[in-house]
Amino acid sequence: MAEILLEAEPQAVALDLARTALVIIDMQRDFLEPGGFGETLGNDVSLLAPVVPACRRVLDAARAAGLLVIHTREGHRPDMADAPPAKVERGTPSTRIGCAGPMGRILIRGEAGHDIIPELAPLPHEPVLDKPGKGAFYQTDLELMLRNRRIENLLVCGVTTEVCVHTTVREGNDRGYRCIVLGDCCGSYFPVFHEIGLKMIAAQGGIFGWVSDSSRALAAICSKRPAAHSEMGL
Ligand code: TIU
Numbered sequence: 001m002a003e004i005l006l007e008a009e010p011q012a013v014a015l016d017l018a019r020t021a022l023v024i025i026d027m028q029r030d031f032l033e034p035g036g037f038g039e040t041l042g043n044d045v046s047l048l049a050p051v052v053p054a055c056r057r058v059l060d061a062a063r064a065a066g067l068l069v070i071h072t073r074e075g076h077r078p079d080m081a082d083a084p085p086a087k088v089e090r091g092t093p094s095t096r097i098g099c100a101g102p103m104g105r106i107l108i109r110g111e112a113g114h115d116i117i118p119e120l121a122p123l124p125h126e127p128v129l130d131k132p133g134k135g136a137f138y139q140t141d142l143e144l145m146l147r148n149r150r151i152e153n154l155l156v157c158g159v160t161t162e163v164c165v166h167t168t169v170r171e172g173n174d175r176g177y178r179c180i181v182l183g184d185c186c187g188s189y190f191p192v193f194h195e196i197g198l199k200m201i202a203a204q205g206g207i208f209g210w211v212s213d214s215s216r217a218l219a220a221i222c223s224k225r226p227a228a229h230s231e232m233g234l
Helices: 051-065 142-148 161-174 191-206 214-221
Strands: 003-006 013-016 020-025 068-074 128-131 153-159 178-187 210-212
Touching (some): 003 214, 013 153, 013 178, 020 051, 020 161, 051 068, 051 178, 051 214, 068 142, 068 161, 128 142, 161 178, 178 191, 178 214, 191 210
Parallel strands (some): 020 068, 020 153, 068 128, 178 210
Antiparallel strands (some): 003 013
């Protein structure tokens, strides 16, 4: 067993690396690049740029340590049968989900904008999980994948802090996972929401989980290698 101690708020957390997965939420062109879903909602996507190098550092360390890495993408089927009308009908009519944009149809699977940004491109053996909602557990096989790999702890990175990261952490926390959010590996179009979102997770003794950062995660991950690891993180 490769126990590490990850410094975090509200307190350090002991993790068995062989039971820990890195979950990278929705680092898609649609949220990080101009012309995608994020921008059509009226946001300044450049605010998310600093998240990319921080995520990359943690991703490299997780891969080197043999952790299971799961990438998620928010988006919908091309026929939009999985897109609730209540979600689609919001926003400017010409730039709603499914409309044509500079990176293809907005938030639609298979379109360029739906892709994960090249800097964080998944490796062939890393699961990529397509989700129709904000939470990564909703209408996906994430829980089954985690159970099959005996995962107990989730290191969570991605965008946006108060939307898909928060929803996923809340879902994971209720399912019994230790969720550790790496603050500088997450970002929001609203810096104040990012700050408060992180505080909400660690408040009340860690009501939803823990908050740490890329430096402390790297120090912890690099301190030990899993006892039994394979390419699939088993
Ligand atoms: N709008 C916003 O902040 N986020 C989303 O719509 N999805 C995710 O957070 N991925």
